[in-house]
Amino acid sequence: MAGNRRVLISQKFFDQASLDYLRDQGCEAEVLALPPGRADADLTEDELRACLAGAAGWIVGHARVTRSLLAALPDLAVVSRRGVGYERVDLAAARDLGRVVTIAAGGNDAAVADHTIGLMLAVGRRFRRSQADMAAGKWAIQISTDLYRKTVGIIGYGRIGRSVIRRLSGFDATVLVCTPGPVPPDAPEGVEFVSLPELLRRSDYVSVHAPLTPATRFMIDAAALAAMKPGAILVNAARGGLVDDRALLAALEVGHLAGAGLDVFVSESDPDYREVTAALLARDDVVATPHAAASSREGLDRTNMIAARSVVAVLDGDDPPADCVVADGRSRSQAG
Template sequence: MPKPLYQCRVLVTATSYGVHDPALKTTLESQVGEVVYNQSGRPFTAEELAALIPGFDACIAGLDRFDRQVIARADHLRVIARYGTGVDNIDLDAAREKGIIITNTPAANADSVAELTVGLILALARNIVVADRETRAGLWPRLQGISVNGKTVGLIGFGAIGRRVAQKLSGLGCQILAFDPYTDPASGEGLAHFTSREEVIASADFLSLHCPLTGQTRGMVDAAFLKSMKRGAFLINTARGELIDEAALIAALNEGHLRGAALDVFTRQPPGADHPLLAMPQVIVTPHMGAHSDHAANAMGWGALNNCLAVLRGEEPENRVV
C-alpha cells in the first residue's frame, strides 16, 4: 500500500519552483508531510543528490543529474517529476530497474523557448548585441544587418517548440523549412515545408535546433554538418548543448563559413569564462534561460506537482516517461 501522503517527504530541486506562483508551494506543503527546497540557486550535482536523496518519497527535479549512483541511494523514492521536458540528466535504465516512475512536463515551456529562439534570430540578423555593446562604449557604429524577410529559416525538430517557433515567425515574411522524422508532415501545414534533413541544412540562412538529446543526436552538428550549411548562415541552439561539437563550431566560425551563432546551451554548463565561444563577437550566448519566464515556470510547476501527487496517491500520472 502507498504511504499516506501526510507521511511523504518531497525534495524540490527546481530552483524556480513557486517563484512566480506561491500557490505551488502552499499546495504541495498542504498535501504532504514535509517539503525540502533547493536553496543553492543552482542545480545539484550527482554527489550532492546522492547525499540528499535517502528518505525522500518524491522529487520535483530541475536540471540536476540523477545518475545510477543517485538512484542507488534513493531508498524510498517513488517518482522523479521532471520540472521541464528533457530527461537526459536522469539514468532512465537505473530508474526503471528500481521501479521509480519518471514524468515530465511536455510543452509547458514551449512558448517561452520559442520566444527566446525568435529573439536570438532577430538579434543575430540585426547585430543587436554588438550595437548595444559598442554604443555603450561611446561609439556610434554603422552596422550592416540583414532582414529576416525573404530569408529561409530551417528547423531541425518540429515538436512543441519547433512548431511554436514556426508560428511566431509566420508574420515575418521568411520561408520556413522543417525536418523531423518523428512528426507527421501534415502537422506543419501552413507553417512549414517539410523536406529532407540535407535540404534543411543546406538551404537555411538561419538554422535552429529543436531536437532532444539522444544517442543519435549527440554531437550531430559536427564538422561535416557545419560544412554542409550555407556559407554565411547562422546557427541557433536553444535545445541541448551536447547536440553540437563545439570545437567544430569554433572552427566554422573562425573560418568565416558561418556568419554567427546564438547559444542558450553548452556541453558543459556553465561553460567557464575562458571558453573560446564566449570571446567571439559574432556569437550570442545566454545562460540556458529559454524556460525562464513566468508563464513557463508556472506551467512546469503545476505539471510537475500534479504528476508527483498522482504517483504518491497511487494514480497514473498524466506525463509518464518511465
C-alpha cells in the same frame, strides 16, 4: 493521501503557488536551500543521498539521477523534472527499481520558442556589436540582416519546434523542417519537410530543436556546418551536445557563418570544452545566454505546477499525464 508524502524540491525558482499546491495535497514539501552559485547538479551523490533520505518525491533540476542513487533511496517513488530534458536520468534504472520519472511537458514551449526568435533577431540584427560600439562611443551603423521572408530551417518537430514555426508565420518566413519519420498529418500549410542536407543548404537560419541522444550527439558537426549556406546563422536553444561547439567556433572564425545564437553549450557536461565556450562568448557575432531559454517567470511557474501535479498523481496512486511520463516502473515493482 496516506503514506509517505515528503517531497524535496532541489530546483531553484520554485514559486509559492506550486509549493502551496503540494502542501494543500498533504505533501511535506521542502525547497532545498542551496548556497549562492550552486545548483543541484553541483551536489555530490553522497550529498544528494543525505538530502533525499526518506523522501517519496523529488522535483529535480539538473542533478544526475543514477542507478546507484536510486538504489540508495528505497522510499523515492517519483522523480519529476522541472523541464523537458531527461538525459541526466537513468531511465532503465528507474524502471528496474519501480520508480516513475516525469517531465514538465508543455510548460516551457512558449518561453523557449520566444527565446529562439529573440536569438535569431539579436544575431541577425547585430545587437551585441551595435551596443558594444555605442558603449565605446562609436555610433556607426552596423548593416544587419532581416528575419522577414528568410528561409528558416527547423531541426526537430516537437512541441518547441512547432511553437517556433507558429511564430515565424509573422515574419513571412519560408520554413523547412527536418524530422524523422513521415510528414505529420497536422503539418501547417506551406511548411516543407526536407532532408537535413537540403535544409542546411537552403536555410538562412538554422534552429536546432532535437532531443539529445547518442544518435543526435554532434548532429551539427564540422561537415554539417560546412554544408550550411554561407552567411547563415545557427541557433541552438535545445541541448548542448547537439552542436559540436569546437567545429562551430572554427566555422565562425573563417567567416563561413554570419553568427550564432546559443543558449546551451557542450561545456555544460564536458569540461574539455570550457575554452571553446570562452572563445565563443568573446565573439561579437555570438549572442549567448546561460541555458535560460525556459526561464521566463511565467514559464517557470507553468513547469513548476506541472512537476508538482505529477508528483501528487504518483503519490496518490494515479497516473500523471501520459506526455509527462518518460519511465514508469510501478508495474514491475508490483509484480516483484
